[in-house]
Amino acid sequence: MSKVLSFLLMAKVKIFSHLFYRGRANWLSEEKEESLNQVKLLVFLNHTSLFEPLFIRFATWRFVWNVAHRVIVPGADVTLKRPVAGMILKVLLPGCIPITRKPDESWQHFLSHVSQEVITAILPEGRMKRRNGLDKHGKPMTVRGGVAEILERLESGKLLFVYSGGLHHIQSPGERFPRLFKTITANLELVDIADYKQYLIQAGEGNFKSRVVADMNRRLDECVP
Template sequence: MTKFLSFLLMGLVKVLAHMFYRGQPNWLSKEQESSLKDVRLVVFLNHTSLFEPLFIRFAPWSFVWLIAHKVIVPGADVTLDRPLAGTLLKTLLPGVIPITRKADESWEHFLSLVNTDVITAILPEGRMKRRNGLDKDGKPMSVRGGVADILARLDNGKMLFLYSGGLHHIQCPGEKLPRLFKTLTANLQIVDIQAYKQTVNQRSEVNFKAKVMADMNARLDAFVP
């Protein structure tokens, strides 16, 4: 019942996003919608707003169904504890797992749930970009190592990159309501997980986590519209 409610709410978000926002996804890979059924990891790059569920506008209904039923995603405990935002996120994504911002038992618990029977999603920067291009503490945005921990537990399937064009023109952190009739922009790319790991491992002599972080940061610079 919870997962069906999640699908209904995601469907509502998708319909409302079609009504009030413009935009089409731009595919960077030859593999596109027909390969979404094989996706086991979704990597969302350029985290700018809590209204990013609007990007579900770009997802086919079959993938919305899979996300509602199979997705697990780490969520900051401080966000999930908020009365309104936390309740909405937990209802929309019943697979959201609360974590702290430390490499502690909450992160290990999340990793224990990662396998090829679910779809894992992550925002690997771990915090939101403000208008000045920095995080809330004034530090530069960059990818953290959690996405490498997830990849280490996946040996097959596909990875979907969603490179967000940003939502500051719709809603900035701290603003309560979104602006309507704007354009959503995103580049999408599907890559094979095993091939990705082999390619990354060949690039240098540093450890796997450092290689993945460097690659993701390079993707932020190269592929965000």
């Protein structure tokens, strides 16, 4: 029942996004919507707002159904404890698993759910960008290493990069309500997980995790619209 409710809520968000916002999506890869059913990992870069579910407008209905039924995603425990935002996220994403943002047992618990049978989604920066381009502590936004640990547990399928154009013009951290009739932009890219891992193993310096982080930070700098 929770997965059906998740799909219905995602459908409402998708319809709402189409009704009240303009969308501009650009595919950076030759593979596009037709390969979304092969996605095993979704990496969302440039985390700027709690209203990022609006990006679901760019997904096919089949992919929305798959996400509702098969996605797992780490969610900050402090966010999930919020009375309104937490409740909505739990219904929208029943596969949202609380973590403490520390390398502790909560992260290991999340990793234990990663497999080829589910779609794993992650916002690898691990915190939200403020209007000044920094996190809430005034530190630069960079990718953390958790996404590498997820990749180590996946052998095949597709990795979907969603490069957000940002939502500060719609809702910034700390603002309660979104502004309507704005444009949502994103670059999208599909890559083969096995090929991507092989590329990372052969290129660059350092261990696998440092290579993943370096590549993700490069993408954050170069691929965000």
